[in-house]
Amino acid sequence: MSVKYAPVKWNRNKKVYDLFVAGGIVAYLAVFLAVGSAVWAGEHAISFPILLARALGTCALVMLHIALAIGPLARLDRRFLPLVYNRRHLGVATFLVGFAHAVVGVGYYHGFGLLNPLVSLLTPPDRVPFEWFGLGALAILFVMAATSHDFWQKTLGGSAWKWLHISVYPAYALLVAHVLFGALRSETNLLYPVVLGVGFVALTGLHLATGLRERRRDEAPLPSQPVRVALEVAWVDVGSVDEIPENRAKVVALPGRERVAVFRHANGISAVTNVCAHQRGPLGEGKIVDGCITCPWHGWEYRPEDGCSPPPFQEKIATHRVKVVGRRVLIDPDPLPPGTPVEPAKIEEECHAAT
Amino acid sequence: MPQPEVDRDPFFIGWLKMPRAYARFLAPVTFALVAALTIGGAVLAWAQRSPGPGTWDDAATTFTGIVYTEPYAMIRVPPVEPGGAPRTVLLVEEGKFGAKERARAHDGQPVRVSGTLIARDSRLMLELAAGEDGLRAAELPEAEQAALRRTPPRGHGPVTLRGEIVDSKCYLGAMKPGGGRTHKGCAVLCLKGGVPPLFAARDSGTLYLLTNARGRPLDPSLFDRVGDDVRLEGVSEDWDDLPVLKVSSR
Numbered sequence: 001m002s003v004k005y006a007p008v009k010w011n012r013n014k015k016v017y018d019l020f021v022a023g024g025i026v027a028y029l030a031v032f033l034a035v036g037s038a039v040w041a042g043e044h045a046i047s048f049p050i051l052l053a054r055a056l057g058t059c060a061l062v063m064l065h066i067a068l069a070i071g072p073l074a075r076l077d078r079r080f081l082p083l084v085y086n087r088r089h090l091g092v093a094t095f096l097v098g099f100a101h102a103v104v105g106v107g108y109y110h111g112f113g114l115l116n117p118l119v120s121l122l123t124p125p126d127r128v129p130f131e132w133f134g135l136g137a138l139a140i141l142f143v144m145a146a147t148s149h150d151f152w153q154k155t156l157g158g159s160a161w162k163w164l165h166i167s168v169y170p171a172y173a174l175l176v177a178h179v180l181f182g183a184l185r186s187e188t189n190l191l192y193p194v195v196l197g198v199g200f201v202a203l204t205g206l207h208l209a210t211g212l213r214e215r216r217r218d219e220a221p222l223p224s225q226p227v228r229v230a231l232e233v234a235w236v237d238v239g240s241v242d243e244i245p246e247n248r249a250k251v252v253a254l255p256g257r258e259r260v261a262v263f264r265h266a267n268g269i270s271a272v273t274n275v276c277a278h279q280r281g282p283l284g285e286g287k288i289v290d291g292c293i294t295c296p297w298h299g300w301e302y303r304p305e306d307g308c309s310p311p312p313f314q315e316k317i318a319t320h321r322v323k324v325v326g327r328r329v330l331i332d333p334d335p336l337p338p339g340t341p342v343e344p345a346k347i348e349e350e351c352h353a354a355t
Numbered sequence: 356m357p358q359p360e361v362d363r364d365p366f367f368i369g370w371l372k373m374p375r376a377y378a379r380f381l382a383p384v385t386f387a388l389v390a391a392l393t394i395g396g397a398v399l400a401w402a403q404r405s406p407g408p409g410t411w412d413d414a415a416t417t418f419t420g421i422v423y424t425e426p427y428a429m430i431r432v433p434p435v436e437p438g439g440a441p442r443t444v445l446l447v448e449e450g451k452f453g454a455k456e457r458a459r460a461h462d463g464q465p466v467r468v469s470g471t472l473i474a475r476d477s478r479l480m481l482e483l484a485a486g487e488d489g490l491r492a493a494e495l496p497e498a499e500q501a502a503l504r505r506t507p508p509r510g511h512g513p514v515t516l517r518g519e520i521v522d523s524k525c526y527l528g529a530m531k532p533g534g535g536r537t538h539k540g541c542a543v544l545c546l547k548g549g550v551p552p553l554f555a556a557r558d559s560g561t562l563y564l565l566t567n568a569r570g571r572p573l574d575p576s577l578f579d580r581v582g583d584d585v586r587l588e589g590v591s592e593d594w595d596d597l598p599v600l601k602v603s604s605r
Binding site for chain 1: 398399
């Protein structure tokens, strides 16, 4: 979180993260170039620019797989959450490696001829110009990299920004097509289609597993209304206070509405939207730290009692009216405007629990 | 003694020190990931297909012989060893251009050419050096000229061959691999620039110089099929040491 925008802010975790990203890229490229030069040497040597383009291209594709896998992995196991924290740097690095691949490839294959390299690139002789798929993917990755800064997230609005960045999936599809219609029609070794297929299946499997898990959670029926509790019409019983660990939340899916994160803290219950104002991270998977709901993705903070970030920050999220009857937690499914104060509902003593 | 709350329920916040439970989990995971990626990079690099045996010399090579410009620029030069057959060397410019324009004024005349030699198997090509050093008129005794001049083509009749149209400069060694789908854009540029087209026959591996049915430059409409697996019909001939396919149809 910040009250002003800086080009890049690093802390120890980000430095370690970026060190791994940079080290991984350098190690991959170095090994690819070294092995490629050693295996194909002498009169069978592969031209260095082609070897470099292949090293950069495969590296970018691998990086994109990792970037796409981090999200679902973190939903399945929260210990992967630190990888989400600086995922934007991984995304920008993926674009830069892909861009380097494009520069080398276009320069070498489309340069030195009658036409401007870009003109040659845009007037391919093929019915299925694999270069165009790559160009489309690169354009998307560029827009994502260029708008990755919080300034753009704030300017575009969280929802628009999120939708823009979900276009990473079309970019992935375009890259797969780029490889299928390009390299895989030239290379004869079965290893390449197998690797691409394994990557696709792994990513699809991870996303499906995550989606099914969330769906199961969302579709878990809300408890039937206790007979002895006289309910006002709007209130929804979302469960018992005993289901919610201290300083943690229960995420409730209400039909047709955003999920609600119901937090337990300091002998009280507060309910806020599950969607972080920053990058729409899942607040309900966060924790109350120093009295603030803390987003598990990037650590943005909100006070449970009013959904406002602590001063000097100005972010606000929607709150929900909440009350506790016996041990039952009741929430108003209609969200209040972001930043609306709602007194946390006090949890009654255990001896008052309905049985 | 009960654990402190932070240890019982660790939570990662980016700007704070990473909880030990997270670090203990992620350290081996990330190291293993980087190791796996480097091993994967090595395997992917190893599995690449052979680009073929073409070479592109660093040092300059000089020939003296008779230059021809139809259908493409080429020079007939003396054999390596006395008593052998003269060799045909295709000529190209730097970049993706043929050398027909530069050689045109000397068509059928003795010249001295200099540049870098590109070779694949027995097929030779010279990328001409810039300016006068690359190509200039030369003196050659009449008898030597006569020995180097083209002889009438030896025909082998109609053939149908399956293989790949390639641009000679890249395929012979300027770019490796100089064929296949990923190279198509480059090959089309080369052919449009006047680099002679070759046909790499799939079964025999023979490299044919491609011309139209009358022995003139190949119809540019075929350029779009470069890099594809195609079947060509035509007449096979030997122009001295140069196999030629005079294409009659696709």
